[in-house]
Amino acid sequence: MEDIRWNAFWLGLTLIVICLVTWASTTATIALIIFSVAVLTYLIGHLYWLHQLNIWLKKPVLNLIPNGSGVWEDVFAALHHEHRRHSRNQTQLSSALGRFRHAASALPDGVVVLNAANEIEWCNPPAEVQLGLDLKQDENQPINYLVRHADFVNYLQTQDYIEPIKLKSWRNPDATLEIQLVPFGTKQKLLICRDVTQLEKIETMRRDFIANVSHELRTPLTVVGGFVETLLDMDGAVPESTRGYFNMMQEQTTRMRRLIEDLLTLSHIESNAQAPDDNEIEMSGLMNMLLNDANALSQGKHKISINTEPNLDLRGAPEELQSALSNLVSNAIRYTPRGGEIEISWSMRNYQAVFSVKDNGIGIEQKHIDRLTERFYRVDRSRSRETGGTGLGLSIVKHILTRHQAKLEIKSELDHGSTFSAVFPKERIVQKQVVLF
Ligand code: ADP
Numbered sequence: 001m002e003d004i005r006w007n008a009f010w011l012g013l014t015l016i017v018i019c020l021v022t023w024a025s026t027t028a029t030i031a032l033i034i035f036s037v038a039v040l041t042y043l044i045g046h047l048y049w050l051h052q053l054n055i056w057l058k059k060p061v062l063n064l065i066p067n068g069s070g071v072w073e074d075v076f077a078a079l080h081h082e083h084r085r086h087s088r089n090q091t092q093l094s095s096a097l098g099r100f101r102h103a104a105s106a107l108p109d110g111v112v113v114l115n116a117a118n119e120i121e122w123c124n125p126p127a128e129v130q131l132g133l134d135l136k137q138d139e140n141q142p143i144n145y146l147v148r149h150a151d152f153v154n155y156l157q158t159q160d161y162i163e164p165i166k167l168k169s170w171r172n173p174d175a176t177l178e179i180q181l182v183p184f185g186t187k188q189k190l191l192i193c194r195d196v197t198q199l200e201k202i203e204t205m206r207r208d209f210i211a212n213v214s215h216e217l218r219t220p221l222t223v224v225g226g227f228v229e230t231l232l233d234m235d236g237a238v239p240e241s242t243r244g245y246f247n248m249m250q251e252q253t254t255r256m257r258r259l260i261e262d263l264l265t266l267s268h269i270e271s272n273a274q275a276p277d278d279n280e281i282e283m284s285g286l287m288n289m290l291l292n293d294a295n296a297l298s299q300g301k302h303k304i305s306i307n308t309e310p311n312l313d314l315r316g317a318p319e320e321l322q323s324a325l326s327n328l329v330s331n332a333i334r335y336t337p338r339g340g341e342i343e344i345s346w347s348m349r350n351y352q353a354v355f356s357v358k359d360n361g362i363g364i365e366q367k368h369i370d371r372l373t374e375r376f377y378r379v380d381r382s383r384s385r386e387t388g389g390t391g392l393g394l395s396i397v398k399h400i401l402t403r404h405q406a407k408l409e410i411k412s413e414l415d416h417g418s419t420f421s422a423v424f425p426k427e428r429i430v431q432k433q434v435v436l437f
Helices: 002-025 028-058 071-106 125-131 150-158 197-233 240-271 283-298 318-334 381-386 393-403
Strands: 110-114 120-123 165-168 176-184 188-195 279-281 303-308 312-316 341-349 352-359 407-413 417-424 429-431
Touching: 002 028, 028 071, 110 125, 120 125, 125 188, 150 165, 150 176, 197 240, 240 393, 279 318, 283 303, 283 312, 283 318, 283 341, 312 318, 312 341, 318 341, 318 352, 318 393, 318 417, 393 407
Parallel strands: 303 341
Antiparallel strands: 110 120, 110 188, 165 176, 176 188, 279 312, 312 429, 341 352, 352 417, 407 417
16 A cells, blocks of 8 residues: 555656646646646546456455455455455355355254244254254245144243253154254354163153052062051950061051152153143142141151242142152151240242242251252161161252252251242232222
């Protein structure tokens, strides 16, 4: 650019000097004519190269860039250089895109790139097979016009993409698909689709196996337990010297029966894909029932109080919810030493309904809290066994709450006590209107 400016400067200066010399040696008119002709020629030259540039811009092919003359030689050289750099970048970008598409096509999972309006920008072959798409025809089509499954359309609209969803394939009813949306860039989304039919089969086999084994064990255990109990009740049937062993047998069969009942409950809840019943549960009645059960279990060893918000009820499956909430109450009693205090409450918090059980019992160390809802996870095995625990209570609670879109919150401090809360979303709340006369 510096060169161009200097060239223009020297050219202008030379012209002015020539005109001045002409004026001095001839007349001012001749000098003016020379000046005008020179400026006109200069302008025509520029217009010519501007026209060439305009022609080239309509078809910008690298080897057709004009050579130019004077300042235009530099302009066209700079343009040539820029154009070459740009083509090089473009080649690199398209080869990177090609490599990405190759890699994405080789993935076993289906991948669909969606734009901000949820239209298909690109998809790989497994996505075409799993979702029944055809990229050639369906490019730029909204995904919800092509994948019309109600659950998927709902998932797309809720914009809560933390968890994937599972759907029965509409192309093959025996197959199950797991679909996850991942937002990226400026409101774009990546749809990842996996065929989880095999995993689902294994999971169902595992659940059925546990349910069947538990079911098969229930009858012989009931028979053995029943006989032991009858023998213990019959006068003289059990000699005093062996009564201790019989008592132990009765304790252990009772424990095994409880374990089997819990396993059956868990597998029943897990395999039940249907939404829970949607009955209105009168919470003040349920809270009183929980208090009575708690008092019976505590046998006067604890100070138990309840605090129920009036006119606040719940929608859900009564039996399931009663079992989950009473589990939290019985844990509080079992893990709080004699003389401890237990507070059961039901109230509103930030548009959500919260059932909580607070105790000042043994508490739990922070490191165990995240694992408490795992099956058979017990902080202290001997203590759990001593108090008649199976290690399945909290996993049953968590499953029941998840079925009701509720969450289990656990706050605890070792030696100071715990608070277990079931937090229900506003969709599950029934608030009765109070009529004032
Ligand atoms: P368990 O039948 O052993 O009680 P749960 O699944 O109900 O099994 O509870 C898992 C573990 O969580 C228990 O073994 C116990 O260590 C701990 N826990 C549950 N509730 C309480 C509580 N209120 N206070 C202290 N620890 C608790």
